[in-house]
Structures are given as structure tokens and as C-alpha cells.
Amino acid sequence: MPGKFNIFNSVGRSGANLFGDVTIIQRLINLKNPLRPIDVDGLCGPATISAIEAVQRQHLLIKRATGKVEPNDPTFDFLARDIAPEALGDEQIAWGARVSAAFKAKLIEISANIGVDPNFLISAIAFETGETFSPSIKNRNGATGLIQFTPATAAELGTSTDDLAAMSTVDQMDYVEKYFCPYKNILETIEDVYMAILWPAAIGKANSWILFSKPSAEYVRNSGLDTDKDGNVTKDEAAAMVRAKLRKGRGAGYFG
Numbered sequence: 163m164p165g166k167f168n169i170f171n172s173v174g175r176s177g178a179n180l181f182g183d184v185t186i187i188q189r190l191i192n193l194k195n196p197l198r199p200i201d202v203d204g205l206c207g208p209a210t211i212s213a214i215e216a217v218q219r220q221h222l223l224i225k226r227a228t229g230k231v232e233p234n235d236p237t238f239d240f241l242a243r244d245i246a247p248e249a250l251g252d253e254q255i256a257w258g259a260r261v262s263a264a265f266k267a268k269l270i271e272i273s274a275n276i277g278v279d280p281n282f283l284i285s286a287i288a289f290e291t292g293e294t295f296s297p298s299i300k301n302r303n304g305a306t307g308l309i310q311f312t313p314a315t316a317a318e319l320g321t322s323t324d325d326l327a328a329m330s331t332v333d334q335m336d337y338v339e340k341y342f343c344p345y346k347n348i349l350e351t352i353e354d355v356y357m358a359i360l361w362p363a364a365i366g367k368a369n370s371w372i373l374f375s376k377p378s379a380e381y382v383r384n385s386g387l388d389t390d391k392d393g394n395v396t397k398d399e400a401a402a403m404v405r406a407k408l409r410k411g412r413g414a415g416y417f418g
Contacts, residue, residue, distance in 0.1 A: 182417035256411030259418030
């Protein structure tokens with residue numbers, strides 16, 4: 163959630179070791195043990211694994227230290243305990259290295275306003291814009307911009323797709339915030355953040371919940387999301403590509 167920090171995949175021995183997650187764990191380790199700092203380079207080498215093991219043995223009394231941290235496991239909870247987000251320095255998020263400083267700052271501000279994790283929101287925008295973050299990008303149905311506003315949605319927000327396309331990314335984020343306001347503080351997962359854009363009826367539903375079934379016009383429009391080709395598009399299937407954007411955005415060259 164906004165105002166906190168998270169890792170989204172495992173860090174350490176045999177972990178996923180995404181650049182952004184490793185960076186956060188390295189910074190947390192150094193805050194807990196400033197006398198023996200390790201390099202903060204986003205790379206999980208022997209020194210980082212040894213430091214994780216030391217935390218597990220010395221502070222968690224784990225005899226067989228794994229050298230691995232999972233999201234919200236006891237090791238992460240210990241490292242994050244009593245650490246204010248600002249102690250980590252400037253907030254870094256998925257895709258932050260690929261957008262302007264002004265856009266990143268605006269997105270973080272709006273994420274806090276609507277109660278979503280900025281990593282989730284920017285990953286949804288990365289997917290909707292084909293990683294361009296362009297305010298004028300259009301799809302074949304005429305939807306436009308950062309979250310692919312339809313003409314009808316733009317009109318409901320008091321604007322038009324033509325006007326949205328002429329805005330800067332920073333200015334268009336005001337309309338992203340306006341769009342998300344009805345879902346304030348209820349979008350706790352990346353799946354629900356994306357459902358707010360794609361199919362709001364699915365917010366809060368299980369990831370197995372079926373959005374579109376064959377035959378229907380909705381299914382035809384979204385049949386590319388039916389990865390197992392069983393004639394149904396589940397919430398999990400629909401959000402899979404946005405989760406992939408989160409993972410990519412936490413990598414080296416993207417996280418920042």
C-alpha cells in the first residue's frame with residue numbers, strides 16, 4: 163500500500179531476485195546493521211545471501227538459515243519493522259527509471275490519494291500503453307491514453323478522448339485519479355487495480371472468477387486473454403500480463 167514498501171518476489175538463495183526487490187532488502191539489511199553494510203547494487207550475490215543468513219540466525223534464531231526472504235515472511239517482517247519508508251531514500255518503484263521524474267512523482271501522489279500501491283498502478287499503465295506511457299496512444303476501438311479511456315468514459319469524466327490525447331502524461335494523471343476515485347481504498351491487489359480498468363464487477367472477487375464466457379461479445383473482444391482456450395476468461399488470466407509488467411518493471415533498468 164502507499165506509504166509502505168514491499169517486495170513482490172523472493173530474494174536470496176534460489177530466489178527470484180528481481181533487481182528492485184534485492185535493492186530493498188539490501189537497504190533494509192544496512193539499516194538494521196549499519197556497522198557492516200553490504201553493497202546496494204540490486205544483485206543478489208554471496209554477500210547478500212550471507213547477510214540474510216546472519217539476520218535469520220542472530221535475530222530470528224533460525225538454526226538452519228535459508229538465506230532467503232519471501233514477501234511478508236518473518237525475515238522480511240523483522241527487516242521492515244520500525245523502518246519508515248523515507249529511511250530507504252527516494253521512493254523507487256517499478257518502471258520508475260523509464261518515466262519522467264514529474265510523472266513518477268505525480269503517480270506516487272495519486273496512488274496515495276486513491277489508496278493503491280504505485281507499483282500496481284504504473285504496471286497497469288505500462289500494460290495499457292504497451293510500455294510507451296503515452297497519453298495519446300489509441301487502440302483499434304478508439305480508447306485513448308494511460309488507462310485506455312473509452313469515449314464514453316472520457317465524457318463521464320467531463321472530457322473527450324481528443325482532449326485527453328492532447329494532454330501531457332502528468333496532466334492526464336488527474337483524469338486517472340478521477341477515474342479511480344470510486345474505488346478508493348478497496349484495491350489491495352494488482353488484479354483488482356487492473357479490474358478497475360477492465361471489468362470493475364470483478365473487484366474483490368476470487369482470481370478464479372469468470373469475467374467473460376463464450377459465446378458473448380465481451381468474450382470475442384477479450385478472447386486473447388483466454389490463455390488455456392477453455393472458452394472462459396478468468397480474473398487470473400486477465401491480470402496475468404499486468405503481473406508480468408510488474409515483474410519486468412522491478413528489473414534492472416526499469417526499477418527506479
